[in-house]
Amino acid sequence: xxxxxxxxxxxxxxxxxxxxxxxxxxxxxxxxxxxxxxxxxxxxxxxxxxxxxxxxxxxxxxxxxxxxxxxxxxxxxxxxxxxxxxxxxxxxxxxxxxxxxxxxxxxxxxxxxxxxxxxxxxxxxxxxxxxxxxxxxxxxxxxxxxxxxxxxxxxxxxxxxxxxxxxxxxxxxxxxxxxxxxxxxxxxxxxxxxxxxxxxxxxxxxxxxxxxxxxxxxxxxxxxxxxxxxxxxxxxxxxxxxxxxxxxxxxxxxxxxxxxxx
Numbered sequence: 001x002x003x004x005x006x007x008x009x010x011x012x013x014x015x016x017x018x019x020x021x022x023x024x025x026x027x028x029x030x031x032x033x034x035x036x037x038x039x040x041x042x043x044x045x046x047x048x049x050x051x052x053x054x055x056x057x058x059x060x061x062x063x064x065x066x067x068x069x070x071x072x073x074x075x076x077x078x079x080x081x082x083x084x085x086x087x088x089x090x091x092x093x094x095x096x097x098x099x100x101x102x103x104x105x106x107x108x109x110x111x112x113x114x115x116x117x118x119x120x121x122x123x124x125x126x127x128x129x130x131x132x133x134x135x136x137x138x139x140x141x142x143x144x145x146x147x148x149x150x151x152x153x154x155x156x157x158x159x160x161x162x163x164x165x166x167x168x169x170x171x172x173x174x175x176x177x178x179x180x181x182x183x184x185x186x187x188x189x190x191x192x193x194x195x196x197x198x199x200x201x202x203x204x205x206x207x208x209x210x211x212x213x214x215x216x217x218x219x220x221x222x223x224x225x226x227x228x229x230x231x232x233x234x235x236x237x238x239x240x241x242x243x244x245x246x247x248x249x250x251x252x253x254x255x256x257x258x259x260x261x262x
Contacts, residue, residue, distance in 0.1 A: 142166045143175045150182065160186050177203050177210035184219060193223050214240060214249040221253060225260070234260055 146162035149155045163183040167176065184199030200223070203216035221236035237257040241250045 139170050139173055139175070142169065143173070143179060146179065147182065150186070156186055156189075177207035177212050180207075181212040181216055184216065188219060188223065193227060197223055214244040214247045217243070218249040218253055221256070225256070230260060 142162075143166055146159055146166055149159035149162055160183065163179050163186070166173070166179050167183065170176065173179070180199045180202045184196045184203070187193075187196035187199065197220065200216040200220045203210060203212055204220065207213060217236065217240040221233050221240060224230075224236055225233035234257060237253040237260075240253045241257070244250045
């Protein structure tokens with residue numbers, strides 16, 4: 001809105017200047033003044049000319065003043081734009097750092113159980129006879145149980161069949177995209193890359209409106225990079241950035257892409 005005001009003011013000032021400039025200077029007929037045929041004396045004509053010149057000079061001064069004011073407003077707008085650009089850059093940098101930290105923590109939490117001290121290793125599936133889950137579960141209960149095996153119990157091996165069971169029993173669930181993503185993430189961190197790719201592909205291809213789709217695309221690119229398929233990884237990173245330019249996944253993809261294209 002302020003830029004429109006600037007443009008309008010500039011146009012008005014320029015038009016005023018040209019209208020005044022277009023007014024022809026008066027011509028004094030000295031011979032007629034001497035002969036007395038003119039109704040105005042030479043002194044009166046000179047005074048009239050001086051008034052017109054003064055009015056024109058004042059108009060030019062006003063035009064210049066308005067142009068100076070408009071230039072100042074343009075400079076202020078430019079300064080505000082540069083400030084906002086700098087602040088946005090800082091926000092994006094902070095968001096990228098937070099996403100990298102989150103990605104690091106998730107990867108750390110999902111490390112294979114063999115790297116965990118023996119005293120902390122969760123029992124393998126079926127080894128704890130006291131655990132007797134009912135097969136008659138509602139959709140919410142089944143999903144919550146699978147997620148809790150990861151987030152609360154840290155029983156990653158047992159979580160894999162739970163998510164598979166959920167996907168088979170509730171293929172049209174509102175949690176389906178998340179469930180396939182979780183399963184892909186668990187398989188990815190077990191280095192079962194082929195199986196992980198299947199799950200991430202399902203999220204990308206079948207759940208276009210899921211908030212997990214951009215993250216699944218990121219993991220597919222990371223998967224290709226891990227398999228040393230650099231060309232496919234670069235293409236996947238670029239596709240992610242193109243489709244989700246403002247997402248956290250895209251910010252991390254840009255960082256990884258830079259390392260591959262340097």
